[in-house]
Amino acid sequence: MRLIAALLVVLVTLGACTDPMDGNEPIGEAPISLTRSGGCGDAYLWAATDDGTWVVTLTVEARDRSTTEPTTIAVDLPDPDVEAVVLVGDTDLTRNLCTDLIDGDAEPDRTVPLVEGTGEIVLDPVAPEGTYDLCGDTSGRAELTGARSSEQTPFRPFTIETDGIGCYSG
16 A cells, blocks of 8 residues: 555656646747848848858848938838748858859758748948949848748847948849
């Protein structure tokens, strides 16, 4: 009888310390840190992991922005005015960003939409007519928090900074 009572105490104690959902819930991913950034065009902005195997790109049509004041674009994904994409590969994908010399070894294995995130994109004024040869003089910045891909991959809040707005390959 004492043995049965002792076993019951052990089972009740283990039951109280064990989550009945263990093994039945999805394993959470640690958020991905994007530490490198850049951009080009009007405006294509990107952020990448240190090794470039994860990249988030944000694209907006902003050629008609102000020539005197910075342009601020609110981002609340999904957003019909902002194309937000996640590129995933096994090599440094940044080698194919803002270039027309595509490296076949740096193509993504997977491309999925970024479906959550809020923040803003701020672009310097468009360069005056006839000064487009001053590539590298126009800055852009994007900040995004709460970013998550359609595959539910979370990203730490990140900032993109570039002086390549208005620069085009070729």
